[in-house]
Amino acid sequence: MSQIRVRIAPSPTGIPHIGNTRTAFYNFLFARHHGGKFYVRIEDTDRARLIPESLPKIMEILDWLKIEYDNKPVYVQSEHLENYKKAADELIQKNKAYYCFCSEERLKKLKEEQTARHEPPRYDRHCLSLTPQEINQKIKNGERYVIRLKIPENREISWVDLIRGKITVNSKELDDQVLLKSDGFPTYHLAVIFDDNLMKITHVLRGAEWISSTPKHILLYEAFGYEKPLWGHLPLILGPDRAKLSKRHGAQSALEYRDAGYLPEAILNTMLFWGWSPKNDQQFFSTPEMIEKFDIDGINKNDPVVDLKKLDYFNGYYIRQKSSQELFDLMNPYMQDDEKKWGREKILMIIPLIKDRLRKLSEWKELTRGFFVAPDVKQTATLLQAIDGVCNRKPESMQILQKILDYLKNPAVWDNNDVWQTGLRKIADEFKIKHGDLFMILRIAVWGEKITPPLYETMKVIGNSESLDRIQKLL
RNA sequence: GCUGCUAUCGUCUAGUGGCCUAGGACACUGCGUUCUCAACGCAGUAACACCGGUUCGACUCCGGUUAGCAGUACCA
Numbered sequence: 001m002s003q004i005r006v007r008i009a010p011s012p013t014g015i016p017h018i019g020n021t022r023t024a025f026y027n028f029l030f031a032r033h034h035g036g037k038f039y040v041r042i043e044d045t046d047r048a049r050l051i052p053e054s055l056p057k058i059m060e061i062l063d064w065l066k067i068e069y070d071n072k073p074v075y076v077q078s079e080h081l082e083n084y085k086k087a088a089d090e091l092i093q094k095n096k097a098y099y100c101f102c103s104e105e106r107l108k109k110l111k112e113e114q115t116a117r118h119e120p121p122r123y124d125r126h127c128l129s130l131t132p133q134e135i136n137q138k139i140k141n142g143e144r145y146v147i148r149l150k151i152p153e154n155r156e157i158s159w160v161d162l163i164r165g166k167i168t169v170n171s172k173e174l175d176d177q178v179l180l181k182s183d184g185f186p187t188y189h190l191a192v193i194f195d196d197n198l199m200k201i202t203h204v205l206r207g208a209e210w211i212s213s214t215p216k217h218i219l220l221y222e223a224f225g226y227e228k229p230l231w232g233h234l235p236l237i238l239g240p241d242r243a244k245l246s247k248r249h250g251a252q253s254a255l256e257y258r259d260a261g262y263l264p265e266a267i268l269n270t271m272l273f274w275g276w277s278p279k280n281d282q283q284f285f286s287t288p289e290m291i292e293k294f295d296i297d298g299i300n301k302n303d304p305v306v307d308l309k310k311l312d313y314f315n316g317y318y319i320r321q322k323s324s325q326e327l328f329d330l331m332n333p334y335m336q337d338d339e340k341k342w343g344r345e346k347i348l349m350i351i352p353l354i355k356d357r358l359r360k361l362s363e364w365k366e367l368t369r370g371f372f373v374a375p376d377v378k379q380t381a382t383l384l385q386a387i388d389g390v391c392n393r394k395p396e397s398m399q400i401l402q403k404i405l406d407y408l409k410n411p412a413v414w415d416n417n418d419v420w421q422t423g424l425r426k427i428a429d430e431f432k433i434k435h436g437d438l439f440m441i442l443r444i445a446v447w448g449e450k451i452t453p454p455l456y457e458t459m460k461v462i463g464n465s466e467s468l469d470r471i472q473k474l475l
Numbered sequence: 476g477c478u479g480c481u482a483u484c485g486u487c488u489a490g491u492g493g494c495c496u497a498g499g500a501c502a503c504u505g506c507g508u509u510c511u512c513a514a515c516g517c518a519g520u521a522a523c524a525c526c527g528g529u530u531c532g533a534c535u536c537c538g539g540u541u542a543g544c545a546g547u548a549c550c551a
Binding site for chain 1: 478487489500511547548
């Protein structure tokens with residue numbers, strides 16, 4: 001086969017959600033796997049729903065995920081309007097399309113009547129019988145018109161889908177699709193066929209919601225006499241309610257996941273499995289590995305339901321793969337200004353202590369609070385009393401803390417973790433309490449919560465004097 | 476409604492007629508490690524939608540049923 005060329009055709013009507021980005025990613029992987037080209041084409045033919053700000057966002061997503069495309073600058077359909085007009089005229093000449101002057105009202109009424117009769121809503125070809133003279137006259141009068149595709153009467157249209165095998169649809173299921181709108185812009189159907197041909201697209205990998213449009217596209221290819229590409233319809237990505245993922249689900253864009261503290265590696269790895277699986281048990285894939293392993297034959301027919309728990313799992317994994325230096329940069333956006341004042345060196349000491357505990361970068365704040373902020377004395381005291389109660393402890397935490405404080409005042413015990421711990425364990429023995437309980441008391445005293453990073457290292461980062469000060473304040 | 480697509484653990488999936496008393500991952504539960512929480516290691520619970528047929532033999536092939544989803548726009 002000659003060089004493979006694929007494309008994505010985002011429409012700037014909003015920020016694409018993560019499901020659309022999956023489709024882009026699959027096209028990218030497919031192209032790279034086969035050493036082909038991957039293009040981006042902006043389909044901005046719907047002027048009513050156009051949101052100009054969404055275009056830079058689309059590009060930002062691709063950029064963040066490092067989904068590289070081969071046509072820069074990207075192709076924008078609205079810059080090539082004359083092409084579509086010419087193409088539509090060509091179809092009129094070939095008698096494959098016709099002018100339609102029907103008003104919106106008439107169409108609406110027609111549809112209502114058909115629905116009432118339980119018939120599929122279909123254009124009734126009212127304008128097909130217009131004579132050339134009538135058409136010319138109407139155009140001359142400035143009547144608004146659209147151009148419709150003339151669907152053949154009763155024809156089996158089929159193609160061999162790359163993912164689903166042979167699919168056949170009878171043309172009588174098809175409506176005389178509008179190709180050119182009354183505002184002069186093409187519809188998706190016209191524009192996509194014209195530009196795919198122009199760009200010599202060889203494979204169309206798109207969501208399964210396009211299956212029912214494919215027969216129209218085939219008809220269009222034949223009408224123009226263009227060479228058809230191969231189609232592969234990807235499974236739809238479903239929300240937790242098993243309906244097609246959409247904004248309505250609060251479906252997030254990749255940028256929102258980024259801001260929530262997810263790594264691109266985790267997003268990519270998660271999207272990889274939304275419709276594709278390797279033939280072995282491999283879970284983690286770098287981008288080069290994905291490119292190497294990804295191909296059509298691994299794509300599933302079944303629609304996957306998104307599982308964000310898995311995304312969290314991947315994210316935690318990829319966070320753990322990062323060096324402290326890398327995490328320092330990645331977590332910088334989540335740090336408060338007064339935290340940054342601690343300086344790079346000090347913060348680099350914190351990172352290894354919380355790294356295994358991070359699932360999202362945004363958890364920085366809750367995991368590190370105790371480093372930066374001394375616990376509230378009153379609340380901490382209450383917490384200590386509470387655990388005294390639970391443990392039915394004879395000597396109260398405060399007495400034990402006094403002893404710990406005395407011990408820790410000696411700078412020599414801070415030399416290393418072993419020495420430090422051994423002494424504390426001795427104190428626990430003296431009080432006849434569990435070692436774990438003693439560490440819990442100290443943990444709460446220093447941090448104000450029952451969950452903290454490892455104590456010795458934590459207190460070293462906080463600093464001896466500050467740590468002791470926090471204890472002292474409780475007594 | 477009509478047309479099309481799909482159907483294995485809760486979720487993502489492996490499985491292409493005998494390697495399947497169905498494998499892996501997430502999640503969940505337990506155990507281990509441990510100063511807490513994690514991380515890590517080990518173990519456990521848990522699925523072939525249903526009915527027919529083909530076959531010596533069906534998760535795998537065929538037909539039907541059911542269910543889910545998608546499409547049915549001068550939106551993409």
